[in-house]
Amino acid sequence: MAAPRKATVLLKAVKKITVQFCPFESNVRSTREFLSSVGSEKARATNMNCEVVSAVKHDKSEPVVEITYIDGERLLMKGAKLTASEMLSAFQSRCAAKDQQAKAGAKK
Amino acid sequence: MAATLCVKLLPKQGWLPITHSVRHGSKAVTRHRKPLHILRQKLLAVTQYVAPPRAAPPGAYPSLTEHFREETGLTLLMKRDLKKVFEDCRMIAVVQNNSCNADDMITLKHRLHKHGVAVKFFPNQVIRSFLSDSVYCNLAPLFVGPTALVVSKDPKAKEVLTVLRSSPQMTLLGGCIDDTLLSAQGVVGYSKLPSVTVVRGELVSGLAVMTSRTAALLQRHPAHLSALLRRYVEQRSPEGAPTAPEAT
Numbered sequence: 001m002a003a004p005r006k007a008t009v010l011l012k013a014v015k016k017i018t019v020q021f022c023p024f025e026s027n028v029r030s031t032r033e034f035l036s037s038v039g040s041e042k043a044r045a046t047n048m049n050c051e052v053v054s055a056v057k058h059d060k061s062e063p064v065v066e067i068t069y070i071d072g073e074r075l076l077m078k079g080a081k082l083t084a085s086e087m088l089s090a091f092q093s094r095c096a097a098k099d100q101q102a103k104a105g106a107k108k
Numbered sequence: 109m110a111a112t113l114c115v116k117l118l119p120k121q122g123w124l125p126i127t128h129s130v131r132h133g134s135k136a137v138t139r140h141r142k143p144l145h146i147l148r149q150k151l152l153a154v155t156q157y158v159a160p161p162r163a164a165p166p167g168a169y170p171s172l173t174e175h176f177r178e179e180t181g182l183t184l185l186m187k188r189d190l191k192k193v194f195e196d197c198r199m200i201a202v203v204q205n206n207s208c209n210a211d212d213m214i215t216l217k218h219r220l221h222k223h224g225v226a227v228k229f230f231p232n233q234v235i236r237s238f239l240s241d242s243v244y245c246n247l248a249p250l251f252v253g254p255t256a257l258v259v260s261k262d263p264k265a266k267e268v269l270t271v272l273r274s275s276p277q278m279t280l281l282g283g284c285i286d287d288t289l290l291s292a293q294g295v296v297g298y299s300k301l302p303s304v305t306v307v308r309g310e311l312v313s314g315l316a317v318m319t320s321r322t323a324a325l326l327q328r329h330p331a332h333l334s335a336l337l338r339r340y341v342e343q344r345s346p347e348g349a350p351t352a353p354e355a356t
Contacts (some may be wrong), residue, residue, distance in 0.1 A: 002321075023249065023281040023282055023292075024282070028252070029253075032253045035206060035253075036253050039205075040206055056291075058293055074196050
């Protein structure tokens with residue numbers, strides 16, 4: 001699969017992840033891979049409060065990943081033309097940035 | 109040097125020296141590049157090393173032809189298994205499982221087994237090559253990533269849905285019930301349908317309602333029927349003179 005190997009996704013700063021796609025379309029591969037890496041046991045073990053919700057539709061809509069962070073920020077990724085690694089890297093960079101902010105805030 | 113040697117050592121006429129001096133004439137080691145003997149030159153030219161042409165690295169160019177890989181015994185076995193599964197089971201659901209906890213899987217399998225439902229795993233490649241030959245080719249795009257097949261002889265969509273709802277990580281992608289492709293919503297809708305006997309009863313009763321009513325009407329006294337018809341015509345045309353059709 002194209003999902004990166006060292007995908008230990010940190011979900012510490014995430015409240016909810018909603019993945020919505022239509023499986024009969026051909027552009028959902030990256031979204032599904034993103035879902036499998038985010039919904040795996042390892043990723044969910046980093047944060048047990050985070051919900052991973054997957055919605056399967058049949059209306060030829062675009063695959064969309066919506067991530068709600070703890071501080072209220074939302075990240076919307078349209079997975080039709082993105083690869084799984086791109087989505088994961090964007091997501092992880094955001095999470096890492098949030099983590100650092102939270103740690104800096106906690107130290108102060 | 110050679111001439112002086114020859115003069116000294118060749119006293120008699122026609123006597124050749126036993127020791128043949130090697131270092132006579134040109135030397136082997138010279139400071140310049142000694143021109144090769146023509147035969148040696150020819151030999152070297154013929155036996156020159158030609159490096160083999162380096163092929164492009166394996167992923168550089170896409171292959172022109174899809175090379176047909178012979179199917180191993182294992183794939184053939186799995187295909188046969190798949191074929192049997194598709195023939196036997198009336199209901200096949202495709203589920204994506206993101207978390208493969210052994211405990212969760214065992215609990216899930218146990219719960220489904222109580223209802224006679226089995227969970228089968230096949231490699232995606234095998235499934236895709238099988239589906240491209242068979243009738244169910246439209247199921248092919250569903251099989252991406254970690255998927256599992258939930259199969260059963262009797263279509264027990266309700267039980268399957270309840271069990272799958274309890275494990276949040278299994279996503280129902282779609283299914284095929286009685287050779288009909290269904291999406292996720294289709295499977296949910298199918299589970300909400302009442303059973304076949306109930307539907308048949310409803311259909312029969314719906315058809316029979318009108319005939320039973322007319323039969324009941326006709327069984328009554330004919331005067332009653334004519335009075336009813338008169339009233340009906342009066343209602344339909346209130347302004348004109350009501351000419352009630354007489355019941356003959």
